[in-house]
Amino acid sequence: MHPREGWSEGGRRLPTGMSRRDFLSRVGIGAAAGGLLAACGSPSKASPGGSTTSASAGGGVPLPRPNHPVKWPLFSGNEPIKSGLAPEKGATLQIYNWVAYINESVVKNFCKKYQCKYQITTFNTMEEAIAKLASGQLKFDIFFPTIDEIGPLVEEKLMRPLNHSYIPNIANAWPDYQNPFYDQGWQYSVPYTIYTTGMAWRKDHVPENPYTMANPWAMPWQSKYKGKVAILDDYREGLSLALMKNGIFDLNTTSASQIAAAGQQLRDLQSLVSVRIDNNDYTDVPSGKTWIHEAWSGDIAAAPAYLPKGTPVDVVGYWFPANGKGPVNNDLITVLAGGQNPVLAHLFQNYLLDSDNAIENYSYTGYMQPLTAITPQRLVAEKLLPTSLMSTVVLPSYFRRGVLELELPAQANLAWEQTWNSFSKGL
Amino acid sequence: MTTAVDNRSGDPGAHGRGRWPVLRRSAGRDGRSAAPPERWGLRALWVTLAAPGAVWLIILFVVPFYVMLAVAAGSVNLLLQSPVPVWNPLHWSGSSFAAVWHDIVGPQAFLGPPIVRTFVYTAIAAVLSLAIAYPVAYFVTRYAGRRKTLFLVLLIAPFWVSYMMRMLAWIDLLQQNGYVNRVLSLLHLVGHQVNWLGGEAPTVVLGLVYGYIPYLIIVLFAGLDRIDPSLLEAARDLGLGRWRAFWRVTLPLSKSTIVAGMFITVLPMLGDYFTNQLLSGTPGTTMIGNTIEGLLQSPGQQGQGAALALLLLVVLLVPMVYYASATARASRENI
Numbered sequence: 001m002h003p004r005e006g007w008s009e010g011g012r013r014l015p016t017g018m019s020r021r022d023f024l025s026r027v028g029i030g031a032a033a034g035g036l037l038a039a040c041g042s043p044s045k046a047s048p049g050g051s052t053t054s055a056s057a058g059g060g061v062p063l064p065r066p067n068h069p070v071k072w073p074l075f076s077g078n079e080p081i082k083s084g085l086a087p088e089k090g091a092t093l094q095i096y097n098w099v100a101y102i103n104e105s106v107v108k109n110f111c112k113k114y115q116c117k118y119q120i121t122t123f124n125t126m127e128e129a130i131a132k133l134a135s136g137q138l139k140f141d142i143f144f145p146t147i148d149e150i151g152p153l154v155e156e157k158l159m160r161p162l163n164h165s166y167i168p169n170i171a172n173a174w175p176d177y178q179n180p181f182y183d184q185g186w187q188y189s190v191p192y193t194i195y196t197t198g199m200a201w202r203k204d205h206v207p208e209n210p211y212t213m214a215n216p217w218a219m220p221w222q223s224k225y226k227g228k229v230a231i232l233d234d235y236r237e238g239l240s241l242a243l244m245k246n247g248i249f250d251l252n253t254t255s256a257s258q259i260a261a262a263g264q265q266l267r268d269l270q271s272l273v274s275v276r277i278d279n280n281d282y283t284d285v286p287s288g289k290t291w292i293h294e295a296w297s298g299d300i301a302a303a304p305a306y307l308p309k310g311t312p313v314d315v316v317g318y319w320f321p322a323n324g325k326g327p328v329n330n331d332l333i334t335v336l337a338g339g340q341n342p343v344l345a346h347l348f349q350n351y352l353l354d355s356d357n358a359i360e361n362y363s364y365t366g367y368m369q370p371l372t373a374i375t376p377q378r379l380v381a382e383k384l385l386p387t388s389l390m391s392t393v394v395l396p397s398y399f400r401r402g403v404l405e406l407e408l409p410a411q412a413n414l415a416w417e418q419t420w421n422s423f424s425k426g427l
Numbered sequence: 428m429t430t431a432v433d434n435r436s437g438d439p440g441a442h443g444r445g446r447w448p449v450l451r452r453s454a455g456r457d458g459r460s461a462a463p464p465e466r467w468g469l470r471a472l473w474v475t476l477a478a479p480g481a482v483w484l485i486i487l488f489v490v491p492f493y494v495m496l497a498v499a500a501g502s503v504n505l506l507l508q509s510p511v512p513v514w515n516p517l518h519w520s521g522s523s524f525a526a527v528w529h530d531i532v533g534p535q536a537f538l539g540p541p542i543v544r545t546f547v548y549t550a551i552a553a554v555l556s557l558a559i560a561y562p563v564a565y566f567v568t569r570y571a572g573r574r575k576t577l578f579l580v581l582l583i584a585p586f587w588v589s590y591m592m593r594m595l596a597w598i599d600l601l602q603q604n605g606y607v608n609r610v611l612s613l614l615h616l617v618g619h620q621v622n623w624l625g626g627e628a629p630t631v632v633l634g635l636v637y638g639y640i641p642y643l644i645i646v647l648f649a650g651l652d653r654i655d656p657s658l659l660e661a662a663r664d665l666g667l668g669r670w671r672a673f674w675r676v677t678l679p680l681s682k683s684t685i686v687a688g689m690f691i692t693v694l695p696m697l698g699d700y701f702t703n704q705l706l707s708g709t710p711g712t713t714m715i716g717n718t719i720e721g722l723l724q725s726p727g728q729q730g731q732g733a734a735l736a737l738l739l740l741v742v743l744l745v746p747m748v749y750y751a752s753a754t755a756r757a758s759r760e761n762i
Contacts, residue, residue: 061506130508131509131510134504151506152506152508155506227622227624227625228622274626275626275709275710276625276626277709278708288602288604289602289624417725421537422537423710424713424721425541425710425713425717
């Protein structure tokens with residue numbers, strides 16, 4: 001599930017059920033398909049029946065891991081653009097993005113600079129986006145996928161490899177993102193936003209402070225807060241919370257017993273507090289509808305805007321482990337192969353990697369970009385973030401020390417999905 | 428006297444003044460071979476006029492239905508985990524249907540509770556809706572007098588605001604410090620602030636009632652308004668009191684309207700997921716609609732979502748077919 005999944009243009013997020021992070025299975029499934037690819041020499045396209053059980057993890061398309069970085073192949077017929085090309089004239093830059101996930105004034109300024117027009121088309125779920133892209137009918141220039149999408153998009157030749165000469169601002173990114181494990185040599189992507197998953201709480205209703213609790217991941221399991229507790233509507237995030245409560249920080253576990261135990265923890269949570277499953281952390285915590293909410297850092301950074309009048313901003317707290325040992329994820333900016341304006345698309349990537357533009361973007365989205373010039377101190381100094389929510393800022397060390405929810409092998413992913421479904425839809 | 432009224436109640440369609448032409452047209456259809464040539468011209472005209480509607484129906488119902496079928500019986504792009512519709516029925520696969528069936532009755536089945544909840548919630552909501560909507564529609568029909576139009580506009584007014592916005596408004600009203608709790612406290616109906624949004628089944632049921640009751644009221648209004656007042660006058664002249672006249676005349680004559688109204692409200696209730704998600708959002712209140720929505724959002728499982736939706740459709744077709752055949756049978760008997 002993406003933090004922007006289900007957002008409406010008006011800012012209020014529509015309900016969603018299963019989520020984007022279901023998609024993390026894709027590369028796992030792709031692994032099996034990749035095996036077929038290797039065997040047949042041509043892309044394998046389909047498995048009968050809509051059941052994913054026929055695909056199992058194996059060779060072929062690799063699963064990127066921090067200790068197993070992946071360099072994606074380049075395909076003939078899908079080469080990078082040549083260096084030194086002028087931006088397309090009279091063009092309309094076609095941007096395909098999550099709802100409310102880019103500051104339109106940034107896009108306007110870009111188009112003013114390069115004398116182009118723009119069109120932002122939005123999607124609510126990555127499933128929706130991929131289905132449309134796969135049809136081959138849409139000619140978008142820029143796309144904002146998650147890191148688990150790279151493998152399938154590369155293999156399907158939907159992404160255009162980058163010409164680095166157009167993107168000198170990559171030097172502004174954290175060093176880790178100049179050669180990330182999921183796209184060695186950043187051949188196809190540059191980083192967009194980065195965010196953590198932690199715990200948001202209302203300090204005026206909940207006296208417990210997660211920073212002093214023995215096990216803050218167990219914070220939602222308190223019956224006295226019945227009806228006031230929520231977890232994220234996402235099978236990876238939900239089960240990961242339960243795993244971490246159990247002291248397991250391998251959030252890509254394939255252990256059936258660990259997954260089952262996490263499922264049982266969630267059932268217990270339902271019995272204790274009638275837990276709500278939603279992604280409204282950014283509105284429900286400020287409004288007081290929810291007092292304890294598993295939350296995304298970017299959502300809570302934006303939460304002050306949703307506080308009722310007269311409510312002090314410091315009643316909302318966000319906890320993420322000080323040692324950085326918690327869920328961390330990031331999104332990407334990519335150029336699509338079918339786009340008509342690849343030069344402008346490259347320049348747009350470069351534009352978004354400028355720290356001033358990134359700050360302007362942050363002022364709208366609440367999601368920070370992994371650029372060295374963007375620090376907690378700067379965000380506070382520019383009055384974009386209250387001091388009480390500095391914990392929502394992601395630090396460079398988090399990407400290395402944090403636990404990433406990455407692609408799972410197909411069978412393990414099915415176990416995760418089944419466990420989550422039987423909890424979230426079957427109680 | 429009573430017999431005469433009973434006959435009318437058993438034949439609601441045939442006795443309204445406005446119904447006689449219908450019967451005459453039916454007689455004309457029966458004597459089709461004797462119809463003059465100009466009748467055929469008239470028939471051709473009506474067929475022509477109906478053509479745009481038929482095409483519209485095909486585009487907006489039949490084609491999407493076939494797409495759902497093609498997705499449910501189709502395949503999956505293994506790399507992108509997106510559904511690949513299969514248009515040729517000869518190549519259809521039943522594995523999505525089998526997987527859904529496995530989730531309903533298999534060893535790891537989990538769809539039982541949401542299925543049961545769906546029907547229980549909908550049944551309660553339907554009964555409540557009828558209990559509220561019928562008196563309202565009856566009042567507007569019989570007692571609104573010159574203000575009937577005003578009331579009708581007020582009844583339609585909720586449709587001017589989107590369903591989502593109305594539900595979001597309820598979220599604010601049902602907050603613990605919201606107006607609902609304030610009013611209830613003011614009236615000393617509750618001793619504490621009720622957490623309506625804390626995963627309460629009654630909130631979901633009331634949300635369904637609120638969301639769909641305008642449809643029922645309007646259908647009931649249309650049906651009740653068409654009942655000939657002279658029939659009621661006749662019943663009263665023949666000695667029935669107000670209550671018995673209602674029971675022996677109005678209610679039987681509105682039976683088919685009630686059934687139609689129930690269909691119009693119950694069917695969307697059964698597939699609703701939005702109300703539930705907004706007003707509750709807890710696993711303890713999920714309905715089939717939430718499960719379908721979840722599967723459709725799940726990579727590689729859109730086929731199963733389509734299959735579950737189609738299975739629900741098949742289940743709902745049973746009462747629909749029964750209603751259609753019963754109506755047709757009653758119509759034949761009356762002729």
